[in-house]
Structures are given as structure tokens and as C-alpha cells.
Amino acid sequence: MSESASPATPVDVFAKVRGHERAEQLAAARAGGLLPYFHVQDSAALPVVTMEGAERIQLGSNNYLGLTSDPRVLEAAHRAIDDFGSGLTGSRLLNGTTPLHLDLEREIAEWMGTEEALVFTTGHQANVGTLGTILAPGDTVVADSGDHASILDGCLLSKAKLRPFRHNKLDKLEKQLQRAQGDGGGVLVVVDGVFSMEGDIAPLVDIAELCERFGARLMVDEAHGAGVLGARGAGTSELLGVEDRVDLRMGTFSKSLASCGGFIVGSSEVIEYLRISSRSFLFTASAVPAAVGAALAALRIVRSDEGPQLLAQVLDNARYLRDGLEALGYAVVQPQPLPGGGDVVTPIVSVTVGDDWKAALLWRALYDGGVFVNTALHPAVPPSGAALRTSVMATHTREVLDRAIDVFGRVKREFEAEHGALPGPELHR
Template sequence: MIQDILQRAAASPRLRYARPHDADERLPYFRIQEERGGPAVRLDGAERVMLGSSNYLGLNGDPRVTQAAEEALRTYGTAMNGSRVMNGTTPLHLRLEEEVADWMGEAAALLYPSGYDANVGCISALLSPGDAVVCDAGDHASILDGVRLSGARFLPFQHNRMDRFRAMLDRAIAHGGGVLVVVDGIYSMEGDVARLPELVQLCTERRVPLLVDEAHAVGVLGPQGTGSCAALGIDGDVDLRMGTFSKALAACGGFITGPTDAIDFLRVQSRAFLFTAATAPASVAAALASLEIVRSQEGAQRAQQLLSNAGYLRRGLAELGFEAREPLRLDSGQELPTPIIAVPVGDDELTATMWRSLYDKGVYVNAALHPAVPQGRAQLRLAVMATHTRDHLDHALDAFGKLRVEFPATAAPEGE
């Protein structure tokens, strides 16, 4: 029997992604990072500008965060060796839940070992096979997996298309049963922001709850870094919000915030919370220390520098002839940039070849290939940090300038 399984595995085109050094040096996966992450890092024996990390505020390795983790390590050891329900809760876990709820302006919060677990655990607990979920087609995989695990009817709508959302929402309501809408605040591949005010208005009119995944927005957008909902002024109108510590907050874990009754229900019903070991105390302490920085004036300054860096890099790419999505422009005329910049390429093989060319020039970016993105929509994905200097960004732009000469057909269409 195992041979049949292995034969099917061997036929999978994904298998080549697992063996980059043996199969194809162009493949951008499983590269070896040899030191602490920062704006530049040693990868495969050479220093490269890091434009693929979600260390948005540059807090990974910050002495205050490291010290907090070290103190927790000495106090509690390396692991809790049990679930939160049993022996896995410490004062640190409770304090972080209280701090997150206060930070997000919510009644309660629940910690999960990862952001993936938070989405899967929340969605699969709240829904059943008689329900329906309306999701943006660009939603993170953890959202889609949570829907599948719930058994609820899955109704995706074309990315950020409000006409398609309205149609799917009406279909879900007509289906009967419960309905939940789930979207990303910042979409992890495209780097754009959900049209949250319109989503909130329609959900409120139809009395349908809304869950927003703020994984890439917490620490980055909004007052005190509470995310895209706050940046757009609708955080008080969203029922549930999810976030992670593994990006801007330089730790591990995820969380769900919302009304006390909803969080208490997840505490006893969410299998991804109940049946897994508690987050290591060192990581919880690191998240607490990072959160303190994020909520301070320093955190606001870091977020401002981050978005300034993103704007500088986006403009530079556009000047070189690459297509780079413009940030959302609010009714006030203000732009709402994000730290993620997507450079569309299209073909998987071409994207991998371009990735390798940048890598050889000392620049690491993410290559998003199918199935991470739809077939024919492969892209180079750049993630900026507050701690990138102009020299880092100029080095990257110089590499992209040379790439533009090597692959002239990848320029943005005329007029864009």
C-alpha cells in the first residue's frame, strides 16, 4: 500500500519544489538561512538583502524582545508539554490574552500556537455542514482549510469585487443555515487591502457576522498598529478579528479577538486550541515585549518608516517599468500602503528564473508559483521592513534594473 502512495507522490509536480538543490537551482524554496533574520541576512553562504520576510517592524532580535524570551525560558523551560486546557497555561499566556484584547479594543482574546491554527480552529468551530461561508478568492490558505474542515458550503467571490461579493452573500443567505463572511485585511499575496467599509455595510444590512484576518496588518496599519479595520475606521463594526505574532511582533502564535461569549465558546469547542500543546512561554514573552513596543511612540515611528520604505521601493520599481500595484486611496485622498509589493510575471518557469537572477545579485524575494497563486498568475513578492536602509533598497532596485534588461518583456503594459 505504501508503494502506491509513494508512486502517486512521485507523480506530483510539487515534489520538485522540495528538492531545490538536487533538482533545479532556480527553485526558490528551502534555502538555508544561517543567522538571525534582519534587513540583510546570510543565505546559502552569501549575504543578501532580505525582501521576503514578514519581520515588518524589524523587532526580531531586538534586545528587549530577546531578553523577555530569555527570562521566560529560565523560568518555565523550553516547552509547556501540554495543552492550554491541561497543564499549558501560565500567567504569561493569560497576560498576553488580556493585553491583546485591550490593544484591539475587544472584550476578550484567545491565543493559538500559530496564525494558521487560529483561522482553522475558529472557523471550523463556529460552522457546521448546514452553514455557508463567503470568502474572497484571495483569502489565506488557513481560511480555506478552516472552511473545508467545518463542512460548511464554500462560496468564494472574485478578489475584491463587491458585485460578486453581494451575489455570493445573497446566495449564502438563501441557502439557509448560518452564514459567515471571512476576508483578509491585507491580502498576503497581492499586498492590497480589503474593501472593508463596503463589506461591513453589506454584512450589517444583512445581519451576517464578519471575520477579518489581520495577520499582515497588525503592527503595521491603524492607530497603535491594530490593523486594517482600525485604519479604515470600522474596527468597532467587525465581529471577530484574527492576528498573528509571527510577523510584525517577531514571535510565534496567533489570536482571535471578539465578544466574550464567542471567545469562551472557542475555548471549549475549537479543536485546534484544545488538542495541541500550548505556545512556548519564551515565545509568549517575546510577543508581550514586542506588543509593548508596538503600542508605544516607537512602534508608530517604526510603522511609519516601514510604509515609507514600501512606498520608496514601489515607486522605484514602477520607474524601472515593473508593474507594482498602487496603494488603496481613501475617500479623503490619503493613501493606505502596505509592506507587501507584488510584481506580476505570469509564467511559473519565468518567475523561477527571474527569482534566481535576483538571488545571484544578492537580493532575496518570495516567488509565488502555482498553487500558491492561480495558474498563470505567478509573481515575485516583496516584503519590506522598517529597518531596511536606503542602501538596502537601492541595492534591490539596482538588481531589478538589471533584471529589467535581462527580461524586457516583463515590463508593465504601456500606460500603467
């Protein structure tokens, strides 16, 4: 290029934030008071909360066992602050490891029945740090299309070949495993145990058999299963009897364990490798002491004699809400069959609506009626798969759930009178 030549017109890296595909939808939703996100909760995560000046039944929390306000959990958080201060100001590698971390990792490994556990500052980092480290270019990762975003982020970070399969479709999984045989590297299958939007569970018995047949490793994200499913509350892998056939299990503290953070469990050699190689573990500040102390206290409650009662109560409440909504004519997730007979309803009770705007209108009507739910729109769900994601706690009373069901009934009648019929239960049969 000659010295007199004009430089190319620069491209503004911020140009993408203006006029993106959802800008008009967001603007219209805000103008109509229909934006279901970023609403302010003014109280603790209880079954009934205060949000923006009014009491609302909380059906949008992952506080499955209701332990975030348990006095023992709060006392442990306060005690951790007294002992270690408000923050550790460094990574686990350097100055951020305390006896609380070591106790928590030891007790998680015992709870999960594995050799070792490693605690991360967030659940997102646990998935990204594990997948981005274990996988490498040349490897293949086979992932369910319904997997959590943090799983996809870890897969992309690793630069492994990604082979997704349609949600819970075993024939599609088998086809991708067949294709992976020609890829040349190691193969890892990674699935959610309980899928965070749909509330259904992965068919882990069949998935484990396919992994064994094709020589693939298996990782299960138990974020919504740990502290909910199984006799010990150890998750979907325990419930379905495949703990010894799953190589890695991930979990979080931000659901049943009433705090914030994440963990990975597995063999000693894998956990030790992650401990010295995972960038999201090595290069981030250690979790604040209060979070670690609270998680440890919540875990001890789950593992105590009280645990089975809490686990039974949250599942009983989930079934009660699911059955109540289905009786009103809503399209709700169906009970999940278990290999030995019987079925289970997880605390995530998803109501399929279909259209994004209908979901927003329903959310607003419920909110005005005193019930808060989550709204799942594309890309969190497939196109035309908008849903209202409800979730229950062990501490919801029947009186509170009945009030919520009554509001759902009134809202449905008024909505259908104005906008036409919603999808019915037959959608999931």
C-alpha cells in the same frame, strides 16, 4: 464473496506521491538551480542576512517592524525560558497556561479594542480552530478567493457550505450573499485585511455594509495588517474605521510581533465558546514560553511611544521600494486608496511576472545579485499570475533599499535582452 475468491488488488495510498503534475517541473527546476524554496538562512532575520555563504538583502521576510533582534524582545524570550523552561509539555486546557499567556491575551484585547482575546500556538491553528468551531454543517461561509490557505482549511473542516467570490469584487460578494439567503443557516463572510500574496487590502467599509444588509457576520484575518496599519497598528479594520463592525479578527505573532503564534479577538461569549470548544486550541501543546514572552515584549513596543514611528517607517519604506520598482518598469501593486482620501502602500510589494519559469529565472538572477525575494507560483496565485513577492522592514535603510533597486534594474535589463519584455506598470492601472 466465496472463500476462494481472490481479494481485489490493493491500491497503494502512496501512489499519488509519484508522477504528480508538478513532479517534472520540480525536477527541472532543481536541475537548473531555479528552485526558489527551502534555501537556508544562516543568520537572524535582519535587513541583510547570510544565506548559503553569501550576504543578501532580505526582501522576503515578514519581520515588518524589525523586532526579531530587538534586545528587549530577546531579553523577554530569555527571561521566559528562565522562568518557565523550554516548553510547557501540555495544552492550555491542562498544564500549559502561564501568567504570560494571560497577560498577552489581556493586552491584545486592549490593543484591538475588543472584549476578549484567545492565543493559539500558531496562526494557522487560530483560523482553523475558529472557523472549524464557529461554523457547522448547514451554515454558509463566503470567502474571498485570495484568502489565506488556513482560512480555506478552516472552512473545509467545518463542513459549512463554501461560497467563494472573486478577489475583492464586491458585486460577486453581493451575489454570493444573495444566494446564501436560501441556504438556511447562519452566514459568515471571511476576508484577509491585507492579502498575503498581492499586498492589497480588502474594501472593508463596503464589505461591512453588505454584511449588515444581508445579516451576515464578518471575520477579518489581520495577519499582515496587525502591527502595520492604523494609528495603533491594530490593522486594516482600524485603518478603515470599521473595528466596531467586524465581529472577529484574527492575527499572528510571526510577522510584526517577532515570534510565532496566533490570536483571535471578539466578544466575550464567542471567545469563551472557542476556549472550551476549539479542537486546535484544546488538543495541541501550548506555545513555548520563549515565543509567548517575545510576542508580549514586541506588542508592548508597538503600543509604546516608539510604535507610531516604527509603523510610519515600514510604510514609508514600502512606498519607496514600490515607487523605485515601478520607475524601473516593473508591474507592481498600486497604492491602495483610502475612504477619507489619500492612499497606503502595505509592506508587501508584489511584482507581477505572469509565467512561472520567468519568475523562477528572475528570482535566481536576483538571488545571485545579492537580493532574496519570495516567489509566488500557482496555486498560491491564479494561473499565469506568477509574482515576485517582496516585503520590507522598518529597519531597512535607504542605502540598503537603493542597492536592492539597483540590482532589480540590472536584472531586468539583462533578462529582457535575452527573454523579451516583462509586464509593465500599466498591468495594475
